[in-house]
Amino acid sequence: MPDHSPGAGVRVRDLTKRFGSAARPAVDAVSLDVRPGEFMTFLGPSGSGKTTTLNMIAGLEGVTGGEIRIGDRDVAALPAHRRDLGVVFQQYALFPHMTAAQNVAFPLRRRKLPKAEIAERVARTLDLVRLGDHADRLPRKLSGGQQQRVALARAIVFDPRVLLMDEPLGALDKKLREQLQIEIARLHRELGVTVIFVTHDQEEALALSDRIAVFNEGRIEQVGTASDLYERPATRFVAAFLGDSNAFEGTLSGGRLAGDGLDLRAPATDLPDGSRAALIVRPERLRLSGAPGSGDNAVSADVTDIVYQGAFRKVLIRFGNGGAGCVREAIGALSDIAPGDRVTVHWSPDHAVLVPA
């Protein structure tokens, strides 16, 4: 689709939203740059402010403070209908009294396009979401996945420079979700539109995004690629929210992290001596050995359980200090252990990350 305008960047500065007299703002001074054409995901638990941030960008929610720019335009004062953004809602929000084609034509009619052009673009966009032969159906005669594809077509038919999606797959079953994830990725590629995608599902975020912004309690904890977030989490929250992790807490001092019966080598960090910190190691980065012991990059632990998960197995362990952890071993590289064994887990210093405790 060469006639689609390329995506616009979105720049957010100190964006804040306070609802009524709530003690804590729902969105607390969020700043973020989404690059033109980027697929950015807002990931976080419910109530973390990700949807509120999206709604403020869309103009569907008033702003308490801060700045929103789309492309080179300050949109903070523009009402939603003049922002020219595509929005896909979780519950589809299709107009029930209009057919699929009429729903998709709606934004074009509002823009007073010529009839022939509307018909042509509606047909083309419905084909793009593979619903060409359902144009005359009312939404209630369509399945959930089909309804969401109509909603998607309706949000992109007018060539918005930014497409906002609020948990668009949340109401669908797993198989349909995966199918639509692929379609959304394809549309993003073909249209070149900037996408901001809200989800609480980390797998969805990892599968789709160029970059992910992790939200927690109204703030952004970290922005980065999937592997940045997974391999280099900046906070305890990010480490815990994305995948499993093993954490060892202690106090920093002279390049070492000590506490709770442990004395580990600390990776390079900006944190000052004397601050509390946690060493994070992902489960597949841990190695097990039968002999007990501990060292710079090793901790002793007891095996509590072993869970087979197909291509790998998960060894659940309890460290000497009582903390729980887990090790992920690929099938084919299994160590010879059983529940109840005393083992040593060790890791390469490159695979350990230090975050504030």
Place this chain on the structure above:
Amino acid sequence: MSRVSWPLRAVTALVAVWLVVPTLIVIPLSFTDRASFAFPPKGWSLRYYERFFTDSGWLIALFNSAQLALIVTVVATALGSAASFALVRSRFRGAGALNGLLMAPIVVPTIIVAIAVYATFLRWGLVGTAAGFVLAHTVLATPYVIVTVTSALRTFDRRLERAAASLGATPWATLRHVTLPLILPGVASGAVFAFVTSFDEVVVSLFIQSPELQTLPVRMFSGVTNEVDPTIAAASTVVVAITTALILLPQLLRRNTDHA
């Protein structure tokens, strides 16, 4: 339906009969060939319909009532719908009190409304005027519109309005193309109630009528108190036919769209 037990069905049928039969009695009466209300009629004829549709007094009254009811329908539907939006969509102090006030014409005994309207209209010079009838009937009809439109608005999914805004629709376009079409069944049944309320209103109309301006129910009432004239039965049958048709209309339309 099949799970409704037969005692419940019997009671329902009894209540229905009890409500409907008195109305239906006038229908055979209107086809009598005698100058009396004897029931059942001994012989049949259409002479009272002929009289109704040829007597200029009856026809003018029918025309007055129909015209008045149409104007009241338009005014009450517009005002009632606007009031419903305000009551459902905005939070303001005294919204509950305002709602009660707007509903008052249904709750307050009509005779009291009639006396109040009469006293006020005397001072304002509105007794016996078309404007007076429109005003009085609108007050009585608007609450029915508010009830139906309010309930339509409460079940309306406001996310559709957000979606419309995100798609470039101005608030006005959203109202016209999204909200109104979807609450239309509520607005339409409110309009039917408004029409019927005005069309068969008699108490207030009796107070503010004048010899020059009489509605059909007022003429029927005067007729029944002054003389024994089965034309009244014919007039009643006409009123029953019109109101029944109006009330059944939305249901028939709804059934059709469901099948589409």
